[in-house]
Every structure is written in C-alpha cells, then in structure tokens.
Amino acid sequence: MTQLMQDTDQTQEHTRRLDALVVGAGVAGLYQLHQLRELGLEVAAYDAAADVGGTWYWNRYPGARFDSEAYIYQYLFDEGLYKDWSWSERFPGQPEIERWMHYVADRLDLRRDITFSTTITSAHWDEDRQRWTVRTDTGEVIDTQFLITCAGMLSAPLSSVFQGQEDFAGEILHTSRWPAGGVNLTGKRVGVVGTGATGIQVIQTVVDEVDSLTVFVRTPQYVLPMHNPAYDDSAVAAYKARFEELRETLPNTFTGFEYDFETSWAELSPQERHDRLQQVYENGSLKLWLASFAEIFFDEEISEEVSEFVRQKMRDRLKEPDLIDLLVPTSYGFGTHRVPLETNYLEVYHRDNVTAVGVRDNPITRIVPEGVQLADGTVHELEVIVLATGFDAGTGALTRMGIHGRDGRSLTEDWGRDIRTMMGLGVHGYPNLFTTAVPLAPSAALCNMTTCLQQQTEWITRAIDHMRQQGKSVIEPTAEGETAWVAHHDETANATLISKTDSWYVGSNVEGKPRRVLSYTGGVGEYRRRAVENADAGYPGFAMS
Numbered sequence: 001m002t003q004l005m006q007d008t009d010q011t012q013e014h015t016r017r018l019d020a021l022v023v024g025a026g027v028a029g030l031y032q033l034h035q036l037r038e039l040g041l042e043v044a045a046y047d048a049a050a051d052v053g054g055t056w057y058w059n060r061y062p063g064a065r066f067d068s069e070a071y072i073y074q075y076l077f078d079e080g081l082y083k084d085w086s087w088s089e090r091f092p093g094q095p096e097i098e099r100w101m102h103y104v105a106d107r108l109d110l111r112r113d114i115t116f117s118t119t120i121t122s123a124h125w126d127e128d129r130q131r132w133t134v135r136t137d138t139g140e141v142i143d144t145q146f147l148i149t150c151a152g153m154l155s156a157p158l159s160s161v162f163q164g165q166e167d168f169a170g171e172i173l174h175t176s177r178w179p180a181g182g183v184n185l186t187g188k189r190v191g192v193v194g195t196g197a198t199g200i201q202v203i204q205t206v207v208d209e210v211d212s213l214t215v216f217v218r219t220p221q222y223v224l225p226m227h228n229p230a231y232d233d234s235a236v237a238a239y240k241a242r243f244e245e246l247r248e249t250l251p252n253t254f255t256g257f258e259y260d261f262e263t264s265w266a267e268l269s270p271q272e273r274h275d276r277l278q279q280v281y282e283n284g285s286l287k288l289w290l291a292s293f294a295e296i297f298f299d300e301e302i303s304e305e306v307s308e309f310v311r312q313k314m315r316d317r318l319k320e321p322d323l324i325d326l327l328v329p330t331s332y333g334f335g336t337h338r339v340p341l342e343t344n345y346l347e348v349y350h351r352d353n354v355t356a357v358g359v360r361d362n363p364i365t366r367i368v369p370e371g372v373q374l375a376d377g378t379v380h381e382l383e384v385i386v387l388a389t390g391f392d393a394g395t396g397a398l399t400r401m402g403i404h405g406r407d408g409r410s411l412t413e414d415w416g417r418d419i420r421t422m423m424g425l426g427v428h429g430y431p432n433l434f435t436t437a438v439p440l441a442p443s444a445a446l447c448n449m450t451t452c453l454q455q456q457t458e459w460i461t462r463a464i465d466h467m468r469q470q471g472k473s474v475i476e477p478t479a480e481g482e483t484a485w486v487a488h489h490d491e492t493a494n495a496t497l498i499s500k501t502d503s504w505y506v507g508s509n510v511e512g513k514p515r516r517v518l519s520y521t522g523g524v525g526e527y528r529r530r531a532v533e534n535a536d537a538g539y540p541g542f543a544m545s
C-alpha cells in the first residue's frame with residue numbers, strides 16, 4: 001500500500017460525515033442546531049468553549065450583564081421554553097444568563113450533539129465533492145454539506161494591544177477571557193484600559209474591591225443610568241403574560257427591542273421634545289437611544305440637541321470641570337457609538353482611590369514590567385491590567401477560522417480587501433456557507449441579538465428545507481445579488497451619522513480593517529421583511545444547483 005493510500009484511508013477512517021456543521025453553541029448556534037435536528041439533518045455543533053453560552057460563556061468579567069431587558073432577550077419560538085424560566089431582575093448579570101443558556105441546552109437536549117473545547121482551525125470547500133472539509137485543533141476532520149457559522153459578532157477579542165504585554169510582572173486580562181473562578185482583586189492596584197460598554201461595567205463593579213483603580217480614557221462615552229428593579233412574582237407573571245405581544249412586536253421594530261421610535265422631532269415643540277427625552281431618560285434603559293427620535297441618526301442639528309441633553313445630565317453628575325472635560329463626549333453625536341447603560345459609573349471618579357488618566361493626547365506606548373507607560377514617559381504602576389479593549393467585531397470570528405471557498409479563495413483575504421456579504425447570510429465564492437452575526441445584517445450590531453439571530457437561523461433552516469424539497473444540494477450568493485445588497489446597505493448606512501463616527505461599528509478599532517458600517521441600518525423589521533420576501537420569491541440573489 002502506498003503512503004498516499006494509507007493517508008486517504010486514515011482520513012476517511014477519522015472523518016465525521018455531517019449534513020450540517022454549526023460553529024458555535026451560543027444564542028444562534030443552540031437554536032440552529034435544534035432546528036436542523038428537527039428537520040432531520042445529521043447536524044453537530046462545535047465550540048471552543050467548554051460549555052454552552054457563547055458570549056455569555058466568555059464574558060464573565062466583573063459586572064457583565066444585560067442591557068437588553070431580560071424578558072426580550074429571549075427565544076420566542078417556544079412558549080413553554082419562555083414561560084418556564086423566570087428572571088430575577090430587569091437586567092440580570094452574566095451568571096444568571098449563563099444558567100439560562102444551560103437551561104435552554106438541557107431542555108432541548110442539545111449537548112449530545114455539541115463538541116466542546118474544540119476550535120475550528122480550517123474549512124475548505126471541495127469543488128469536486130461539493131462539500132466542506134473542516135479541521136479542528138483536536139485533529140478531527142469533518143466532511144459536511146453545509147457550514148453554518150454562529151460564532152457571534154463580538155467573539156474575536158483584541159487582546160494583544162500593546163508592546164511589552166508579555167513583560168508585565170503582574171496579571172493582564174482581556175475582559176472576554178476572564179477566568180471562570182474569578183480573579184482576586186482585593187487590595188490590588190488595578191488599571192482598566194477602555195471605557196466602552198464593557199470597561200464601564202468593570203469599572204463600576206471592581207471599584208469597591210480594589211486598593212486603587214486607574215482608568216485610561218481615550219474616547220469618552222455618552223452613558224445612561226440603568227434602572228434595574230428586582231422582579232417579584234407579580235412582575236414575572238406580568239412580563240410572561242405579554243409573550244404573544246412580544247412575539248409579534250420584537251421582530252418588527254427598528255432594533256428588535258419592544259420599543260420603537262414613536263414621535264417625529266418636527267412634530268413637537270421644544271418643550272415637548274425635552275419632555276419626551278426626559279421621559280425616556282427616566283425609563284433607565286436604551287429607550288433614549290433606540291426609541292426617542294430616529295432623526296438623531298441622520299440630522300446633525302437634532303443629534304447635537306439630543307447629545308447636549310445627555311451631556312448636561314452627565315455634567316450634573318460629574319460636577320468637577322476636569323472630569324467633565326475628560327469624560328463628557330463632544331467630538332461625536334449621541335448614539336453613533338454603542339450607548340452603555342451604567343450604575344453610578346460617573347460617581348466612581350469622585351472616589352479618592354480612583355484616577356482617570358486621559359490617553360488621547362498622551363497615549364499608552366507600551367506595557368512595562370511595572371505597569372502602563374505613556375508617551376510622555378510616565379509609568380502608572382499596577383498589579384493587574386484589565387484590557388477592556390473590545391473585539392474585531394463582525395468579521396474576526398470568521399477571518400480567524402481559516403475559511404477557504406471556491407478556487408481556494410480565502411475569506412480572510414477577501415474581507416481584508418472589502419467586507420461583503422449577501423444580507424449577512426452568505427458570501428459569494430463560498431458555496432453552502434451560511435453566516436449569522438456577520439456584517440451587512442442588523443445582527444452585526446444594531447439589534448437585540450436574540451431577535452435577529454432567531455430570524456437569521458430560521459431563514460437558514462427554511463433555505464435548507466427548500467433545497468431538500470427541490471432536490472438541490474448547493475446554494476451560493478450570486479455576484480450580482482451580493483453587489484445589489486452591498487449597494488443597498490451602503491446607501492442606507494452612509495446616510496447615517498454612524499458612518500461618519502469612528503468606533504467598532506465601522507471597523508475603525510482594528511488597524512487596516514476596511515471601513516464599512518457593519519450593521520444593516522434599514523431596521524430589523526425592514527431587514528426581516530426583505531429576507532422573508534427573498535425566501536418567498538425562491539431566493540433571488542442566490543444560485544442553487
């Protein structure tokens with residue numbers, strides 16, 4: 001027997017054959033696995049994590065919690081699944097959310113089809129066999145008809161940020177790789193780099209524990225106070241009674257939340273506008289952002305007026321001019337960044353053991369053994385450095401996976417030039433690859449994720465079902481279909497102020513990443529309508545054979 005034949009035999013022996021491989025066992029992956037199993041497919045999910053949860057497995061940093069209301073961050077396809085779980089508060093913390101994900105996996109008996117602690121290291125489309133060959137870091141080879149990525153939009157951490165990180169004498173941690181057993185910060189000198197939604201949750205939480213806290217602030221954030229009441233039995237019963245209403249409403253609003261833009265700026269007097277802003281501010285949710293005035297995303301003057309409303313709230317709390325200068329944004333409009341909800345975050349900076357260090361004009365140059373060094377040579381001595389420095393959003397999970405499509409083309413290289421997808425559901429040149437939570441769909445950012453991920457996975461299930469019924473085995477976005485979607489996406493996105501503001505929403509947080517608004521900004525309801533229309537019409541923009 002020749003060496004080649006031996007290798008082939010061994011590969012076949014160890015190759016697992018599937019109809020569909022789902023990458024990820026978080027919100028999308030669990031539901032996708034469930035649906036395809038119900039459809040009768042031979043399907044399995046793989047996850048690098050040791051258990052289910054996705055985002056809620058990895059992000060166990062201090063203070064991690066929802067800022068979608070718990071009763072809308074839900075699966076809505078099964079009334080019993082919804083009603084048999086009771087949330088303890090409006091915006092629960094990560095441990096409770098992770099327990100809920102376990103509940104979902106157990107209830108649907110999903111774990112038996114999930115391989116944990118296993119990373120996909122490559123996926124190659126085999127043109128002759130019209131199937132994917134997928135390899136893992138445990139040496140497994142999987143031969144699958146469909147490859148479905150449910151890998152999350154914020155799962156590729158930016159954790160190697162500074163020169164010298166490996167030389168630090170203390171402990172350095174990225175927020176999304178926080179150890180399961182926690183980290184003892186008691187009495188320690190702790191530094192936090194980053195004041196996005198994550199950094200803010202960390203800062204307001206660890207401040208009670210640490211000896212001293214040094215916060216490195218580059219771009220300040222507009223923040224809104226969170227109102228987070230505990231739920232008693234009657235509150236739980238009240239939201240459960242709304243199940244049908246929520247199931248009807250959520251998929252059709254602008255952002256997949258229960259609320260929507262109700263009033264137009266032009267229709268109201270200045271006093272009425274202020275009253276409306278005050279009313280939604282007091283709601284203590286993302287309502288001021290996602291249900292005040294849609295014009296804040298398009299009109300610079302209206303954006304400025306609403307921004308000023310929020311700035312004044314922040315100034316009233318910060319009081320001190322130095323802190324106001326450092327922490328109140330002025331260079332971009334409210335809502336063009338992701339808006340964090342917080343609890344006494346601004347008040348943290350009044351504490352004696354907290355130092356806010358501006359690093360816009362005097363940037364961090366490197367990590368030294370003692371701590372963080374700035375451009376002017378100052379060293380902030382620390383024992384723990386928390387990197388709340390974010391993610392390669394939307395694309396990073398896939399570009400780190402080694403996906404190669406037709407003719408060996410590399411998704412990493414393709415998206416390194418230009419980030420294109422067909423409705424965020426597939427990519428031209430990559431047959432039988434279905435995607436979720438990638439760019440050019442609302443699930444890339446501007447969405448209550450459960451709403452969008454249910455919709456996308458249901459669309460994928462329907463497409464596969466359709467193919468099987470039609471006797472088709474390969475689906476791929478056409479070049480023309482994709483180009484038309486990209487054009488529509490860009491036209492919609494480039495009309496927004498989001499497109500003009502630097503943040504992970506446009507990929508500017510990753511050096512060299514092609515700039516494009518990641519999220520579809522036409523609205524969750526509109527996206528859904530278009531996706532359903534596409535399926536009803538027999539999938540124009542996709543070629544099937």
Ligand code: NA7
Nearest residue numbers: 154193194195196197198199218219338388389390391504
């Ligand atoms: P974000 O929102 O991307 O925030 C990252 C933060 O880290 C942000 O304040 C950055 O400042 C800061 N950063 C990154 N690199 C540096 C360097 N080199 N120096 C100083 N500061 C730096 O990530 P999050 O994890 O907070 O949130 C991501 C999403 O998760 C969030 O939007 C929610 O949807 C959940 P910058 O703004 O770049 O000046």
